[in-house]
Amino acid sequence: MLEVVSRNGGHLASSLGAVEIAMALAEVFDPAKDRVVWDVGHQAYAWKLLTGRNEDFDSLRKLGGVSGFPNPAESVADAAVAGHAGVALSVASGLAAARDRKRSGEHVIAVVGDAAIANGVSLEALNNCAAATTKMIVVLNDNEMSISRPTGSVARLLGRLITGVRYNRVKMAAEKAGHALRLTFLRGIYHSIERRIKSLFLGNAFFEQFGLRYIGPVDGHDLQALKDAFTVAKEDKRSVLVHVVTKKGHGYAPAEKNPTQWHGVGPFDLIPKEDCDRLATSKRGWSDAFGDALRDLARKDSRIVAITAAMKDGTGLVDFATEFPDRFFDVGIAEEHMVAFAGGLAAGGLRPVVAVYSTFLQRAVDQVMHDVCLSNQPVVFCVDRAGVVGADGATHQGVFDIAMLRCLPNITICQPKDENDLAALLREAIGRNGPTVIRYPRGKVPVVVEAVPTVSKGETARFAIWATGDWLAKANEVAKLLGGCEVVHARYLKPFDSATLERQRKAGMTIVSIENGSVAGGFGESIGADVKFGWPDEFIPHGSQVELEKKYGLDAASIADAIRRRGL
Numbered sequence: 001m002l003e004v005v006s007r008n009g010g011h012l013a014s015s016l017g018a019v020e021i022a023m024a025l026a027e028v029f030d031p032a033k034d035r036v037v038w039d040v041g042h043q044a045y046a047w048k049l050l051t052g053r054n055e056d057f058d059s060l061r062k063l064g065g066v067s068g069f070p071n072p073a074e075s076v077a078d079a080a081v082a083g084h085a086g087v088a089l090s091v092a093s094g095l096a097a098a099r100d101r102k103r104s105g106e107h108v109i110a111v112v113g114d115a116a117i118a119n120g121v122s123l124e125a126l127n128n129c130a131a132a133t134t135k136m137i138v139v140l141n142d143n144e145m146s147i148s149r150p151t152g153s154v155a156r157l158l159g160r161l162i163t164g165v166r167y168n169r170v171k172m173a174a175e176k177a178g179h180a181l182r183l184t185f186l187r188g189i190y191h192s193i194e195r196r197i198k199s200l201f202l203g204n205a206f207f208e209q210f211g212l213r214y215i216g217p218v219d220g221h222d223l224q225a226l227k228d229a230f231t232v233a234k235e236d237k238r239s240v241l242v243h244v245v246t247k248k249g250h251g252y253a254p255a256e257k258n259p260t261q262w263h264g265v266g267p268f269d270l271i272p273k274e275d276c277d278r279l280a281t282s283k284r285g286w287s288d289a290f291g292d293a294l295r296d297l298a299r300k301d302s303r304i305v306a307i308t309a310a311m312k313d314g315t316g317l318v319d320f321a322t323e324f325p326d327r328f329f330d331v332g333i334a335e336e337h338m339v340a341f342a343g344g345l346a347a348g349g350l351r352p353v354v355a356v357y358s359t360f361l362q363r364a365v366d367q368v369m370h371d372v373c374l375s376n377q378p379v380v381f382c383v384d385r386a387g388v389v390g391a392d393g394a395t396h397q398g399v400f401d402i403a404m405l406r407c408l409p410n411i412t413i414c415q416p417k418d419e420n421d422l423a424a425l426l427r428e429a430i431g432r433n434g435p436t437v438i439r440y441p442r443g444k445v446p447v448v449v450e451a452v453p454t455v456s457k458g459e460t461a462r463f464a465i466w467a468t469g470d471w472l473a474k475a476n477e478v479a480k481l482l483g484g485c486e487v488v489h490a491r492y493l494k495p496f497d498s499a500t501l502e503r504q505r506k507a508g509m510t511i512v513s514i515e516n517g518s519v520a521g522g523f524g525e526s527i528g529a530d531v532k533f534g535w536p537d538e539f540i541p542h543g544s545q546v547e548l549e550k551k552y553g554l555d556a557a558s559i560a561d562a563i564r565r566r567g568l
């Protein structure tokens with residue numbers, strides 16, 4: 001796992017922490033018959049190695065290779081598609097209810113992390129699982145980490161469950177040393193232990209109230225202990241939750257030391273000179289540019305607050321959180337709550353800035369409509385990873401946001417072309433009395449890019465290319481290859497620059513659109529472009545961004561060829 005991820009990049013720390021869980025599951029259950037549903041699925045590399053993907057594992061996350069996430073199309077051992085957090089308990093409940101009807105007898109197991117179990121969908125599933133199924137098994141993989149430190153009351157409850165057991169051991173030891181309890185000093189410790197043990201039972205009761213027998217906490221790196229616990233869970237007639245305690249990054253010192261930085265990594269030197277130094281020097285991306293621009297604005301405008309759903313690091317908000325701790329909210333993996341909460345903050349007079357990946361905003365489209373757009377709240381959505389993200393594959397490609405959002409009344413959608421433009425659009429968004437979406441892609445941010453037309457003064461262009469943000473540079477390349485072309489940076493996607501479009505139409509130009517988003521429902525459709533380039537009506541698999549653009553004919557040379565073939 002280490003060797004392959006060091007070459008291909010991937011989700012390392014979570015998968016290292018779940019090795020023994022995967023081994024014990026593969027041994028106690030039948031991967032071909034029993035159904036194991038991994039939540040998010042980024043922690044399932046060992047499961048892949050153990051269930052038929054060992055030979056091909058070198059191709060992890062490569063175009064045409066083994067996916068970084070579970071997928072039934074890849075193996076029968078993968079019970080469900082995964083990539084987004086919080087749904088494993090729901091999917092597993094459905095599989096268990098279907099089994100109950102068929103009386104087919106297989107076991108259904110959901111493996112869920114301590115952050116994902118606090119997600120709204122997980123809690124909805126917990127609320128329903130006793131009514132919906134006769135029996136399912138939940139493995140709660142508790143490493144006391146989300147990507148960064150988890151927030152919220154469920155995290156606190158789980159923490160109490162673990163410390164409760166540690167204290168239980170201390171209490172027993174104290175009891176053995178019975179006479180010592182006469183000393184007041186030790187009596188104080190004893191009472192604090194008592195209190196913690198009470199809270200332990202409250203914690204057990206939490207899951208028992210949902211109809212799940214609670215087993216644990218079990219040491220998640222003790223293979224035999226895991227196998228024993230899973231066997232008990234298997235044999236019990238009732239639904240069971242096995243609380244497993246693991247260490248994120250287990251077995252690789254740099255990842256253990258800094259699990260947040262090693263959650264998802266690019267290629268790295270397997271034995272780093274110094275822990276994580278390569279990551280520390282990684283190039284400046286769009287997320288960093290966003291974080292810096294927001295801090296700049298926040299220093300001048302005290303109404304600005306920032307919100308993330310467990311993605312402080314990925315969205316570039318680490319420095320904001322440090323500089324403005326009381327103006328920063330990490331709501332946990334809870335996108336629906338995050339957006340409705342932002343609507344409330346805006347209604348209360350603040351200027352909330354929601355930083356979220358395009359693919360995860362999908363969860364909260366209803367709240368964008370109902371709690372933000374309908375009452376025209378000034379919420380700014382900074383939609384990161386908008387466009388194809390590459391190796392994370394179909395569950396993570398951020399290609400649907402334009403199509404999903406542009407139909408919503410009151411919303412403004414824009415996309416910067418470079419770093420300066422991002423800062424400017426953010427400033428404009430904060431000043432707007434209504435919702436704004438600013439979308440930008442995964443990857444490095446250019447400082448300045450300008451649209452470069454290839455028509456001389458006085459000459460009329462044969463066609464115009466309208467390009468969104470990050471693909472403006474590509475439009476320039478196409479224009480250079482073909483000549484006779486106007487290039488427009490579609491800075492605002494909604495409302496768009498209709499005066500320019502009208503002028504070009506009147507001049508008889510063909511309108512071409514290029515966007516890093518789905519063609520269906522995309523920007524090109526909204527302007528009625530004659531030729532539209534973007535991602536087709538299918539799920540885009542994993543591969544590098546460059547490879548995928550080539551494969552789908554979306555690199556500059558292929559686009560130029562396609563335009564030429566149309567006789568333009």
Ligand SMILES: Cc1ncc(C[n+]2csc(CCOP(=O)(O)OP(=O)(O)O)c2C)c(N)n1
Pocket residue numbers: 014040042043083084085086112113114115116117141143145146147248309310311333335360363
């Ligand atoms: C809906 C959704 N929001 C955000 C993410 C990004 N994300 C991937 S893993 C992760 C943390 C998961 O933590 P936990 O469930 O505790 O599992 P661990 O990685 O610690 O094993 C997050 C926030 C996601 N996959 N899905």
